[in-house]
Amino acid sequence: MQAARLPHPGPAIEAPQAHPKPEPLLELRAINKTFGSVAALSGLEASVAPGEFVTVVGPSGCGKSTLFNIVAGLEEPDAGGILRFEGKSCHAADLLGRVTFMPQRDLLFPWRNVVDNAILALEVEGMPRDQARAKALKMLPEFGLAGFEKQYPNQLSGGMRQRVALMRTFLFERDLMLLDEPFGALDALTRAMMQRWLLDVWQKYRRTILFITHDVDEAIFLGDRVLVMTARPGSVKLEQTVDLPRPRRPEIVTSPEFVRLKRTLLDAIEEESMKSFQSSIVQEKTQ
Amino acid sequence: MSRALASPSLAVQRGILGAVLLIACWEGAARGLHLPAYVLPAVSDILVGLWSKRATLIDAAGYTLLEALVGYGLGCLIGIGLAVAIALVPALRSAILPLATAINSVPVVGYSPLILLWFGIGVSSKIVMVAMAVSFTVLLSMLAGLDRVDRRAVDLMKSFGASRFGVLWRLRLPTALPLLLAGMRVSTVRSVIVAIVTEMLGAQGGLGWVIYQAVLQIDFVQVWSAIFVASAASLAFFGLIGFLERKLLFWT
Numbered sequence: 406m407q408a409a410r411l412p413h414p415g416p417a418i419e420a421p422q423a424h425p426k427p428e429p430l431l432e433l434r435a436i437n438k439t440f441g442s443v444a445a446l447s448g449l450e451a452s453v454a455p456g457e458f459v460t461v462v463g464p465s466g467c468g469k470s471t472l473f474n475i476v477a478g479l480e481e482p483d484a485g486g487i488l489r490f491e492g493k494s495c496h497a498a499d500l501l502g503r504v505t506f507m508p509q510r511d512l513l514f515p516w517r518n519v520v521d522n523a524i525l526a527l528e529v530e531g532m533p534r535d536q537a538r539a540k541a542l543k544m545l546p547e548f549g550l551a552g553f554e555k556q557y558p559n560q561l562s563g564g565m566r567q568r569v570a571l572m573r574t575f576l577f578e579r580d581l582m583l584l585d586e587p588f589g590a591l592d593a594l595t596r597a598m599m600q601r602w603l604l605d606v607w608q609k610y611r612r613t614i615l616f617i618t619h620d621v622d623e624a625i626f627l628g629d630r631v632l633v634m635t636a637r638p639g640s641v642k643l644e645q646t647v648d649l650p651r652p653r654r655p656e657i658v659t660s661p662e663f664v665r666l667k668r669t670l671l672d673a674i675e676e677e678s679m680k681s682f683q684s685s686i687v688q689e690k691t692q
Numbered sequence: 693m694s695r696a697l698a699s700p701s702l703a704v705q706r707g708i709l710g711a712v713l714l715i716a717c718w719e720g721a722a723r724g725l726h727l728p729a730y731v732l733p734a735v736s737d738i739l740v741g742l743w744s745k746r747a748t749l750i751d752a753a754g755y756t757l758l759e760a761l762v763g764y765g766l767g768c769l770i771g772i773g774l775a776v777a778i779a780l781v782p783a784l785r786s787a788i789l790p791l792a793t794a795i796n797s798v799p800v801v802g803y804s805p806l807i808l809l810w811f812g813i814g815v816s817s818k819i820v821m822v823a824m825a826v827s828f829t830v831l832l833s834m835l836a837g838l839d840r841v842d843r844r845a846v847d848l849m850k851s852f853g854a855s856r857f858g859v860l861w862r863l864r865l866p867t868a869l870p871l872l873l874a875g876m877r878v879s880t881v882r883s884v885i886v887a888i889v890t891e892m893l894g895a896q897g898g899l900g901w902v903i904y905q906a907v908l909q910i911d912f913v914q915v916w917s918a919i920f921v922a923s924a925a926s927l928a929f930f931g932l933i934g935f936l937e938r939k940l941l942f943w944t
Contacts (some may be wrong), residue, residue: 479847502853512845515943516866526852529862557943577852 430455430613431476431581434487437638438471438480445471446482447638453615455580458607460616460628462670464678468639469617473585476615477506491580506583509590511570513558519569520545520554526577541576547606548572564595571603575610584616588623597655600626604653621670622658625649631666633673636681643673730912741913742920748902753921756887756898759815760929763822764883768876770823771830775868779838779860789835796828800886804893813894818887825886826879833875837868870944873937880929888922899925 429452436449445468453459463469474480475488478500482488488495490503505526513522523544524537532540545551548568558566567587574582588596600623607614618624624631625647633643647666649657657663715735721727722734729737742749774792778785800821811817841864849859891900899922906914 477847477851479851501851504851506848506851508844508848510844512842512848514845514863514866516869525849525862529849529852529854529858559943 428455428492429453429489430457430491431615432487432489433476434489436475436486436488437483438468438475439483444638446475447640449486449640451632451641451644453581453613455613456611458614458616458627458629459632460618460624460630461632461634462618462621462624462674463634463639463642464636464674464681465619466637466681467634467677468637469619469634470585472634472639473506473583473617476500476581476583477504478502503579504581504583505574505577505579507570507574507585507587509586511558511566513566513569513573515558518555518557519550519561522558522569523572523576525573530577537576541572544572544576547609549602562595563591564599567591567599568602571606575606575612580613582612582614584614586618587616589618589620596623601653601655603627604651608652621667621674625663625666625670626653626658631670633670634677636677636684642677643670645670730910733913733916737913738916738920742917745914745917749899749917749921752897752899752902752918753925755815756884756891756900756922757925757929759818759891759898760822760883760887760925762815763819763887764826764879766819767823767826767879767883768830770827771875772834772872774827774831775834775838776860776865778835779864780856792828792831795824800825801889801893804890807890808894814896818890818895818898821890822883822886826883829879829882830872830875833878834868834872837871838864840871841867870941873933873941877930877933877937880933881926884922884926884929 431451431453433449433451436446437444438446449468449472451459461469461472471480475482475497478497481497488497488500490500514525517525520538520541523541524532524534527537527540528534542554545554548571550565550568550572553561553565558569561569567590571584571587574584588599591599604627616624616627628647631645631647632641633645634640635642645666649660649662649666718732719735722732722737727733733741774788778788803824804817804821807817807820811820845863846859849863854862887898888900888903891898892904895901895904899918902918903915906912906918
């Protein structure tokens, strides 16, 4: 735990050099979450600065999805923790509608075509359909979907469906975007393309992104900062700033700096994976 | 569905072939074995009878179809309405479902003496009976459809700030549509059956009434003519809803 360098509010500790901002957009302090007798999160501390791209990695079953649900506003943490958004302390439920999230599966509605899927959030907000569609149509080329506006989800490839889902998330213009392994189901090539493309889009729109993944390469390639989670009960084991220059080229993944970061992160993750692996063996033996 | 669309001619050919074989056997049996008309009249006799009584039969069919269609429409509205009410106010489920099940655990025809007493022997009693039968099937299939919604899709809608009604309108209703339409398709045939059976128990017109009168007059060719017309009407109704189903559910 000593390895963790947790930023504290105040000017003494700097946020990442790329965009120094004094006030974090999202702050989680001493967050616990238990389900019955199972502790999913314990003493989790994290903060995200405005405009920052933060990635979260961890061994499977480390409470990543619990973290996701709390930040998405779908689940309340246990009492005692502090949750702050835009500097004001709040309940998780207050984040509903203020954070835009994209779950692992694209969850496109099969009865809506590409444009109508993309404008779902705008429609819910009450924007007239024509206006929303016009807005979405302008964004289509950037999302590699020009000419596909009238297609239905079952006519699209996995990567395209994921881009439609991302476009839907982008069109719901909120300061914080929460992405849960959005490329997890894609093949390696499509995934690499999507990562580069996401960085382009992010650089243009400068939204704050919290990106959950189990892929260390993805975490480093995308993030300004990588948070490594401990085995269950989850907390932040290591916080690693990624000082790689942007825009990031695909070949950066073989640079010494990248490999060094990867080594550090993998060591941390492996330690945690071993812990959860061994505890499961102990459990089996005692049974 | 695409398979059926790819070779409609083959399916149609088989259907026609089956029908022709059945009619040939029927005709052969009735003529060859010299069956009396009250056991089984020949198909050709039935068709001749059908043609000679066409005015009566068309009138009767119109009467029955009116009852079946109005009852069907009402039943669908009631079934969908109750299912939506349960979806919006989940507490209603334990109030509505046991009652609806209790009412429908008795064959609908069991209620007919009461319904005839309350609503008279005109069209309204038939409409009520059809509506009862249809609403239950539609309620159950609609509820099953509404419950099939993906939890995470609901979460997504909520995160966009959608209200309970918004989730229902934009997500749960379209999700429920395939099962609803399947229930509605099955109900078409049921609605015609219930209308005819109720007519046989007391009516001023309709195919069921024609059948009943023909039985009294020992005119079995007439009975069979009415059955042919009823079955054609049922098939047409079934086909119409099936067609709508394919048009509406373009994504399945």
